[in-house]
Amino acid sequence: MKVLITGGTGYIGSHVVVELLEQGHEVEIIDNLINSKITVLDQIEKITGKKPTFHQVDLLDQPALEEVLTNTHFDLVMHFAGLKSVAESVEQPLKYYSNNITGTINLLSVMQKTEVYNFIFSSSATVYGDQGTGECVETMPTGTGITNPYGKTKYMIEEILKDLAVANPNFNIVALRYFNPIGNHSSGLIGEDPNGIPNNLMPYIMKVAKGELKELSIFGNDYDTDDGTCLRDFIHVVDLAKGHLAAINGLKPGFTTYNLGTGMPTSVLQMVNAFEKISGKSLPHKFAERRPGDLAILYANPSKAKTELNWQTELTVEDAIKDTLTFLAQPQNNP
Numbered sequence: 001m002k003v004l005i006t007g008g009t010g011y012i013g014s015h016v017v018v019e020l021l022e023q024g025h026e027v028e029i030i031d032n033l034i035n036s037k038i039t040v041l042d043q044i045e046k047i048t049g050k051k052p053t054f055h056q057v058d059l060l061d062q063p064a065l066e067e068v069l070t071n072t073h074f075d076l077v078m079h080f081a082g083l084k085s086v087a088e089s090v091e092q093p094l095k096y097y098s099n100n101i102t103g104t105i106n107l108l109s110v111m112q113k114t115e116v117y118n119f120i121f122s123s124s125a126t127v128y129g130d131q132g133t134g135e136c137v138e139t140m141p142t143g144t145g146i147t148n149p150y151g152k153t154k155y156m157i158e159e160i161l162k163d164l165a166v167a168n169p170n171f172n173i174v175a176l177r178y179f180n181p182i183g184n185h186s187s188g189l190i191g192e193d194p195n196g197i198p199n200n201l202m203p204y205i206m207k208v209a210k211g212e213l214k215e216l217s218i219f220g221n222d223y224d225t226d227d228g229t230c231l232r233d234f235i236h237v238v239d240l241a242k243g244h245l246a247a248i249n250g251l252k253p254g255f256t257t258y259n260l261g262t263g264m265p266t267s268v269l270q271m272v273n274a275f276e277k278i279s280g281k282s283l284p285h286k287f288a289e290r291r292p293g294d295l296a297i298l299y300a301n302p303s304k305a306k307t308e309l310n311w312q313t314e315l316t317v318e319d320a321i322k323d324t325l326t327f328l329a330q331p332q333n334n335p
């Protein structure tokens, strides 16, 4: 297949590009490099022996987008491009609504015009909002109690996709609801290492492990869980990437959603303990106040993806930690 990947130099997109290339698909990438580096392309080449065609295009630039889709006919678009900082989205909601929603509408409009109808979208477990306490199933209602504009863009885009699939029955649309992606390719050549102070758990742990941040604050140890800290469904990004290849088989007329998670919750404290054990070093941490908007327990029921896509996770949290340590040991990630 000829696949267009938006956001393909980013954390998850780059892992999907690797899997697609390794399965013999042809890949082109669109990214404006707002949150990724062009050097990712060289790393992808080191892993796969192939360098995907790259277009530095912003999804808000519809004519440029149209040129890419007119010059090449794609069988499928996988759409990862978007802004994803929860905290920044609270401070700058218009930036998030404009980039994520207008960007997606531009992409879908150009797809419709150039008659590309297969679409896989990066959604999030955040769409379950306050319904997502405990185990999340695709049949649960979405959209209530989402605490931030980033999360709302994911819900709103799902609604737009639903409407589009009704209006134009040519479209085959899958929204994949990711739980908490962690880890990186086992080579350590690609991965996530954000600049500044990260919001998410694993990137924060990585900065503490590197000595760039003093200690991890564990937000809340008085939740109604075994050890008092929150439970999440941490999924290895390579398993997540493979879920996208499996989802190609799930493309059918209309709008379909799948959870991509392990189904096995891990607590924040268990994660810290596992990181210490595998790295052989202590990870400075303290308990702090609960973070506003956090749910105690959130994990996937992944049965639908297993039954319909024949996909399930194979890697563990321990694998993800080992691969993270390989990534951190790369000279460019640990100057």
Ligand code: NAD
Residues within 6 Å of the ligand: 006, 007, 008, 009, 010, 011, 012, 013, 030, 031, 032, 033, 034, 035, 036, 057, 058, 059, 060, 079, 080, 081, 082, 083, 084, 099, 103, 122, 123, 124, 125, 178, 179, 180, 181
């Ligand atoms: P990322 O920031 O590493 O990758 C996103 C890429 O999109 C970046 O390379 C960025 O430069 C690009 N981009 C952003 N806006 C763009 C625009 N207007 N035009 C062109 N390119 C643009 O993020 P990621 O972690 O790889 O996430 C990929 C997708 O998955 C996002 O849509 C994100 O919301 C979603 N998601 C991520 C997580 C997670 O924990 N990482 C969880 C659920 C959903």
Ligand code: UD1
Residues within 6 Å of the ligand: 084, 086, 124, 125, 126, 147, 151, 180, 199, 200, 201, 202, 204, 216, 217, 218, 219, 220, 230, 231, 232, 268, 291, 293, 294, 295
């Ligand atoms: C968050 C977002 C979600 C987004 C996802 C991936 C919220 C409410 N949800 O999910 O929309 O899709 O990131 O980008 O923000 N933790 C600490 N200390 C830290 C960081 C995190 O204790 O320094 C804890 C959190 O309280 C939480 C767990 O670790 O219990 C996971 O946090 P995080 O990695 O931010 O992911 P989510 O909150 O699950």
